[in-house]
Amino acid sequence: MMTTTKTVAEKAASKPTRRDALRTLGLGGAVAASMPLWARYAGAQTAEPIKVGFQVHRTGIGAAYGRWYDRTTSAAAALINEQGGINGRPLEVIAEDDGTDPKRGAEVVEKFAAKHNCDIGFGTLFSHVVIGSAPRVGELKLPYFVVSEGHHVASGMLNRYTLQPGITDVKSQVQAMAPFVADNLGKKVTMVFPDFAFGHDHRDYFTAAIEAQGGEVLEHIAIPPTETSFTKYFPKIPRETEVIYHVMVGPAVLTFVKELGEFFGPQRPEMFGFIDSLEAVDIGSPGLEFLDGTYFWEGNPRYAQENQSEYDAFFRERVGVDANGASVSDPRDVSTYAHMFGCWETLHVVKAGMEASGYRGTQDRAALIEAVEAMTDLPHSIAHPQGAKVFNGKTHQVFGKQYISKVVDGKMLLVHTTSIEDTFYPDEVDYTTQSL
Amino acid sequence: MMSDSKKDCFAHGGVLLFLFALQFFLPAYHHGNMARIMVLASYAIGYNLLFGYTGLLSLGHAIFFAAGLYGSGLAISQFGFSVGVALVIGVAAGCVLSAVIGALALRTEGVAFMIVTLMFAQAGYLTVLYFGEFTRGDEGFVLAHADRVLWGVSLSDQTSKYFSAFSLFCVSLIMCLALVRSRFGKVLIAIRENEERTQMLGYNVVWYKFCTIILSGSISALAGATYALLFGYVGASFASVEYSIYPLLWVLLGGAGTVIGPLVGMIFMFYLIDLSSGVTTAYMLVAGVVLVFLAVFAPQGVMGEVRSRIWKWLS
Numbered sequence: 057m058m059t060t061t062k063t064v065a066e067k068a069a070s071k072p073t074r075r076d077a078l079r080t081l082g083l084g085g086a087v088a089a090s091m092p093l094w095a096r097y098a099g100a101q102t103a104e105p106i107k108v109g110f111q112v113h114r115t116g117i118g119a120a121y122g123r124w125y126d127r128t129t130s131a132a133a134a135l136i137n138e139q140g141g142i143n144g145r146p147l148e149v150i151a152e153d154d155g156t157d158p159k160r161g162a163e164v165v166e167k168f169a170a171k172h173n174c175d176i177g178f179g180t181l182f183s184h185v186v187i188g189s190a191p192r193v194g195e196l197k198l199p200y201f202v203v204s205e206g207h208h209v210a211s212g213m214l215n216r217y218t219l220q221p222g223i224t225d226v227k228s229q230v231q232a233m234a235p236f237v238a239d240n241l242g243k244k245v246t247m248v249f250p251d252f253a254f255g256h257d258h259r260d261y262f263t264a265a266i267e268a269q270g271g272e273v274l275e276h277i278a279i280p281p282t283e284t285s286f287t288k289y290f291p292k293i294p295r296e297t298e299v300i301y302h303v304m305v306g307p308a309v310l311t312f313v314k315e316l317g318e319f320f321g322p323q324r325p326e327m328f329g330f331i332d333s334l335e336a337v338d339i340g341s342p343g344l345e346f347l348d349g350t351y352f353w354e355g356n357p358r359y360a361q362e363n364q365s366e367y368d369a370f371f372r373e374r375v376g377v378d379a380n381g382a383s384v385s386d387p388r389d390v391s392t393y394a395h396m397f398g399c400w401e402t403l404h405v406v407k408a409g410m411e412a413s414g415y416r417g418t419q420d421r422a423a424l425i426e427a428v429e430a431m432t433d434l435p436h437s438i439a440h441p442q443g444a445k446v447f448n449g450k451t452h453q454v455f456g457k458q459y460i461s462k463v464v465d466g467k468m469l470l471v472h473t474t475s476i477e478d479t480f481y482p483d484e485v486d487y488t489t490q491s492l
Numbered sequence: 493m494m495s496d497s498k499k500d501c502f503a504h505g506g507v508l509l510f511l512f513a514l515q516f517f518l519p520a521y522h523h524g525n526m527a528r529i530m531v532l533a534s535y536a537i538g539y540n541l542l543f544g545y546t547g548l549l550s551l552g553h554a555i556f557f558a559a560g561l562y563g564s565g566l567a568i569s570q571f572g573f574s575v576g577v578a579l580v581i582g583v584a585a586g587c588v589l590s591a592v593i594g595a596l597a598l599r600t601e602g603v604a605f606m607i608v609t610l611m612f613a614q615a616g617y618l619t620v621l622y623f624g625e626f627t628r629g630d631e632g633f634v635l636a637h638a639d640r641v642l643w644g645v646s647l648s649d650q651t652s653k654y655f656s657a658f659s660l661f662c663v664s665l666i667m668c669l670a671l672v673r674s675r676f677g678k679v680l681i682a683i684r685e686n687e688e689r690t691q692m693l694g695y696n697v698v699w700y701k702f703c704t705i706i707l708s709g710s711i712s713a714l715a716g717a718t719y720a721l722l723f724g725y726v727g728a729s730f731a732s733v734e735y736s737i738y739p740l741l742w743v744l745l746g747g748a749g750t751v752i753g754p755l756v757g758m759i760f761m762f763y764l765i766d767l768s769s770g771v772t773t774a775y776m777l778v779a780g781v782v783l784v785f786l787a788v789f790a791p792q793g794v795m796g797e798v799r800s801r802i803w804k805w806l807s
Binding site: 114115152153157158159162163166167170171183184187188190191192194195206208213214215251252253254256280281282 | 519520521523524525528618621622624628629630631632633634635637648650723724725727728729730766769770773775776
């Protein structure tokens with residue numbers, strides 16, 4: 057009896073666990089959700105919602121990503137509202153299709169600022185849409201939180217109103233892969249990539265990174281963007297290749313990967329790819345069996361791992377993703393799991409920034425930018441389920457862990473996690489020197 | 493009683509006056525939209541000269557728009573030229589390119605002309621991607637605010653942006669109107685209506701077509717250069733096949749062979765997409781259905797119908 061009492065007392069004295077925190081949060085959310093709106097936001101000076109203009113790729117080349125970005129954003133907004141909103145005000149997401157087109161993208165951000173009076177613009181993935189919209193957000197002084205992966209933010213190409221606090225950029229991802237590839241797969245690499253800016257970033261950053269590891273790229277094989285058949289490019293792969301590094305995006309990715317498998321048959325070199333080649337594609341699709349034993353970079357592991365964090369489990373549940381990375385309502389609807397967490401994390405950064413700056417309305421947009429710039433450590437938490445991150449306020453870019461998975465029996469098994477430090481590179485810009 | 497010619501001039505002058513006055517009344521959102529619409533309508537005016545008045549259906553006009561866009565954009569980003577010089581370089585790029593393409597494409601006619609122009613545009617698009625080191629390929633690049641200043645006036649400012657777009661539109665519309673009302677313009681219409689008869693009457697049809705391609709390409713390039721300078725973005729999507737199809741669509745909607753048709757078509761298309769996207773996510777379906785109805789019930793386009801039913805004197 058004594059023992060039991062002591063155990064309970066010890067439990068009471070001990071720190072709350074993450075599981076406790078999640079349970080409490082879930083309970084709090086349920087209670088909050090059951091209250092009427094006036095009660096939830098009664099503490100705010102105004103019940104006016106905080107408007108987030110969500111630039112979503114509903115049509116065009118980015119539609120598969122857009123669909124999941126949309127679901128993730130809705131889930132994050134619902135959670136934030138259940139928790140009482142931002143500064144006591146509800147969050148309202150105003151989504152508008154940009155057609156994955158930079159001209160329409162610029163029109164959409166204009167609509168957010170001038171028509172809907174949105175507090176921020178948010179959620180853009182494809183680089184050309186971000187770059188096409190950025191000049192206009194700078195003119196409109198609309199904080200623009202992108203979830204793009206592109207190096208364009210940290211390169212200094214854009215302006216102080218554009219930030220990327222929820223997803224790492226391609227430069228940091230690529231350079232963090234080189235030590236694993238050189239140490240575990242081989243040092244003689246052939247790269248296959250799309251012949252446009254995204255592919256060129258891979259070509260340039262990985263080539264430099266693998267050379268720094270004592271390796272070399274034997275051949276760069278650039279695939280024209282209009283290509284629909286890839287077999288004719290594969291004979292260019294040198295015989296002495298130890299590792300094939302592949303990355304491809306767009307509607308022909310499945311064809312690309314299938315033809316790569318058909319070309320090599322069972323006698324293939326090691327393969328390392330970016331999951332972009334297979335985002336929203338079922339890895340169990342016929343013709344992809346040859347991928348067993350190959351490796352992939354993942355921004356966030358698609359398959360729930362044995363040591364899955366509670367935060368990842370919570371994130372999956374809220375967004376509606378099963379343990380295989382597909383929709384809980386349709387196992388064939390595979391998510392863009394390696395990227396979409398960025399929407400969730402970015403919205404939580406916006407919330408934290410608005411709370412830190414005491415954000416009241418559009419007149420405080422500059423204060424919001426400064427509050428986000430002041431952020432540094434973003435701990436692994438419900439707000440950051442992909443992992444801990446470090447935000448660089450000067451370059452407006454976040455840095456975080458990267459994951460490498462191996463395909464085993466048709467599923468991806470996490471085999472390596474980089475450190476955050478592996479992804480660092482010297483600053484290329486200091487946006488804080490630009491006026492607001 | 494006012495002559496038809498005067499009515500025509502007054503009508504077009506009235507449109508310009510209306511557009512000028514609009515900037516003082518439009519809400520901020522539509523103010524920005526109109527600036528963009530006027531630039532793209534100028535592009536469509538260039539296209540209309542070739543398609544609407546001369547009867548040459550080009551499927552590759554994006555290459556001329558992109559020539560102006562990249563000509564001016566690269567002049568600033570790579571060589572640090574001023575806005576004025578960059579604008580001239582952009583137009584010159586379009587002028588030279590249209591002369592070269594015109595000289596080659598005019599060796600064909602009909603469907604072959606369409607295919608050749610389409611192929612040239614595709615080659616232009618791939619060239620932009622190929623020289624990604626300078627153009628940043630599909631991503632494109634931005635022109636900084638500080639680089640977009642003309643005679644001390646920032647082109648990123650909302651008012652100067654509207655006025656610049658309006659100036660461009662004035663130049664394009666007046667040039668087009670003067671041209672189609674001139675003897676040269678009458679010959680173009682004659683070529684469109686009956687090329688063999690025009691040739692039989694002693695006109696050098698190929699020469700007229702060649703000049704029109706250069707004019708059309710140069711106006712399109714002027715619009716492209718202005719777009720880069722006003723909106724600060726230069727990207728490969730503007731060289732893609734979609735941007736060759738858009739001016740055709742705008743011209744068909746507004747009325748091919750009418751001077752004001754490209755503006756009407758552009759406004760119609762812009763707001764059709766903009767408004768329907770606010771109502772439903774299936775806005776492309778709505779746009780498609782409306783376009784089908786328009787094509788069935790107003791085959792000459794909006795201004796074409798107006799001309800055939802009401803204002804027969806409209807150029």
